[in-house]
Amino acid sequence: MKTFTLGTSKEQVMRLIPDKQIKIVQLGATKVCVTRDGENFFAFETLCPHRKANLSQGFINGIQEVICHLHEYRFDLNTGRVTSGQCPDLTIYTSELSDEGLKIQIIL
Numbered sequence: 001m002k003t004f005t006l007g008t009s010k011e012q013v014m015r016l017i018p019d020k021q022i023k024i025v026q027l028g029a030t031k032v033c034v035t036r037d038g039e040n041f042f043a044f045e046t047l048c049p050h051r052k053a054n055l056s057q058g059f060i061n062g063i064q065e066v067i068c069h070l071h072e073y074r075f076d077l078n079t080g081r082v083t084s085g086q087c088p089d090l091t092i093y094t095s096e097l098s099d100e101g102l103k104i105q106i107i108l
Protein backbone atom coordinates (compact mmCIF):
# COMPACT_ATOMS: atom_id res chain seq x y z
CA MET A 1 0.00 0.00 0.00
CA LYS A 2 1.31 3.44 -0.89
CA THR A 3 -0.17 6.87 -0.22
CA PHE A 4 0.12 9.60 -2.85
CA THR A 5 -0.80 13.25 -2.36
CA LEU A 6 -2.46 15.10 -5.19
CA GLY A 7 -1.86 18.86 -5.16
CA THR A 8 -0.43 20.87 -2.31
CA SER A 9 -3.52 22.40 -0.74
CA LYS A 10 -7.23 21.83 -0.40
CA GLU A 11 -8.01 24.81 -2.65
CA GLN A 12 -5.66 23.59 -5.38
CA VAL A 13 -7.25 20.14 -5.44
CA MET A 14 -10.73 21.69 -5.58
CA ARG A 15 -9.61 23.63 -8.68
CA LEU A 16 -7.89 20.62 -10.25
CA ILE A 17 -10.98 18.42 -9.93
CA PRO A 18 -14.13 20.38 -10.80
CA ASP A 19 -17.32 19.21 -9.14
CA LYS A 20 -18.73 15.98 -10.66
CA GLN A 21 -16.08 15.84 -13.37
CA ILE A 22 -13.81 12.83 -13.75
CA LYS A 23 -10.06 13.33 -14.16
CA ILE A 24 -7.41 10.69 -14.71
CA VAL A 25 -4.31 11.06 -12.56
CA GLN A 26 -1.10 9.06 -12.66
CA LEU A 27 0.03 7.88 -9.22
CA GLY A 28 3.31 6.05 -9.59
CA ALA A 29 2.64 3.24 -12.06
CA THR A 30 -1.12 3.37 -11.52
CA LYS A 31 -3.69 5.52 -13.30
CA VAL A 32 -6.81 6.30 -11.31
CA CYS A 33 -9.97 8.28 -11.90
CA VAL A 34 -10.69 11.04 -9.40
CA THR A 35 -13.93 12.92 -8.98
CA ARG A 36 -15.77 14.82 -6.29
CA ASP A 37 -19.23 15.70 -5.09
CA GLY A 38 -18.73 18.96 -3.23
CA GLU A 39 -15.90 18.25 -0.78
CA ASN A 40 -16.38 14.47 -0.97
CA PHE A 41 -13.63 13.06 -3.16
CA PHE A 42 -13.57 9.63 -4.75
CA ALA A 43 -10.80 7.70 -6.47
CA PHE A 44 -11.46 4.56 -8.50
CA GLU A 45 -10.05 2.34 -11.22
CA THR A 46 -10.01 3.75 -14.75
CA LEU A 47 -11.44 0.72 -16.55
CA CYS A 48 -15.05 -0.33 -16.18
CA PRO A 49 -15.33 -3.83 -14.63
CA HIS A 50 -17.90 -4.77 -17.30
CA ARG A 51 -16.04 -4.46 -20.62
CA LYS A 52 -13.12 -2.19 -19.76
CA ALA A 53 -14.47 1.10 -21.11
CA ASN A 54 -12.61 4.17 -19.94
CA LEU A 55 -14.57 5.47 -16.98
CA SER A 56 -13.14 8.96 -17.38
CA GLN A 57 -15.66 9.27 -20.20
CA GLY A 58 -18.50 8.38 -17.83
CA PHE A 59 -20.75 10.60 -15.76
CA ILE A 60 -21.34 11.31 -12.08
CA ASN A 61 -24.98 11.42 -11.04
CA GLY A 62 -26.58 13.14 -8.05
CA ILE A 63 -26.34 10.13 -5.73
CA GLN A 64 -22.57 9.57 -5.80
CA GLU A 65 -22.50 6.98 -8.54
CA VAL A 66 -20.37 6.80 -11.67
CA ILE A 67 -22.21 5.80 -14.83
CA CYS A 68 -20.16 4.11 -17.53
CA HIS A 69 -20.76 5.76 -20.91
CA LEU A 70 -20.71 2.47 -22.84
CA HIS A 71 -23.59 0.40 -21.40
CA GLU A 72 -24.64 2.74 -18.60
CA TYR A 73 -23.84 0.39 -15.74
CA ARG A 74 -23.68 2.29 -12.45
CA PHE A 75 -21.27 1.96 -9.53
CA ASP A 76 -21.53 3.36 -6.01
CA LEU A 77 -18.54 5.65 -5.47
CA ASN A 78 -18.45 4.95 -1.73
CA THR A 79 -18.39 1.16 -1.91
CA GLY A 80 -17.65 0.30 -5.55
CA ARG A 81 -20.75 -1.87 -5.62
CA VAL A 82 -22.40 -2.26 -9.02
CA THR A 83 -25.88 -0.76 -8.61
CA SER A 84 -27.15 -1.25 -12.15
CA GLY A 85 -25.89 -4.03 -14.41
CA GLN A 86 -24.21 -7.36 -13.80
CA CYS A 87 -20.44 -7.39 -13.47
CA PRO A 88 -17.80 -7.35 -10.73
CA ASP A 89 -17.69 -4.33 -8.43
CA LEU A 90 -15.51 -1.31 -9.11
CA THR A 91 -12.22 -0.95 -7.23
CA ILE A 92 -12.31 2.11 -5.00
CA TYR A 93 -9.17 3.69 -3.55
CA THR A 94 -9.30 5.35 -0.15
CA SER A 95 -8.97 9.11 -0.46
CA GLU A 96 -8.95 11.90 2.08
CA LEU A 97 -8.92 15.66 1.59
CA SER A 98 -6.58 17.55 3.88
CA ASP A 99 -4.93 20.98 4.01
CA GLU A 100 -1.92 19.43 2.23
CA GLY A 101 -3.92 18.10 -0.72
CA LEU A 102 -5.81 14.93 -1.56
CA LYS A 103 -4.27 11.75 -0.15
CA ILE A 104 -5.01 8.60 -2.16
CA GLN A 105 -4.00 5.10 -1.06
CA ILE A 106 -3.03 2.68 -3.80
CA ILE A 107 -2.73 -1.04 -3.16
CA LEU A 108 0.45 -2.16 -4.91
Ligand code: FES
Pocket residue numbers: 048049050051052053068069070071072073085
Ligand atom coordinates in the same frame (compact mmCIF):
# COMPACT_ATOMS: atom_id res chain seq x y z
S1 FES B 1 -18.13 -1.32 -20.43
FE1 FES B 1 -18.91 -0.17 -18.79
S2 FES B 1 -20.97 -0.74 -18.67
FE2 FES B 1 -20.19 -1.96 -20.26
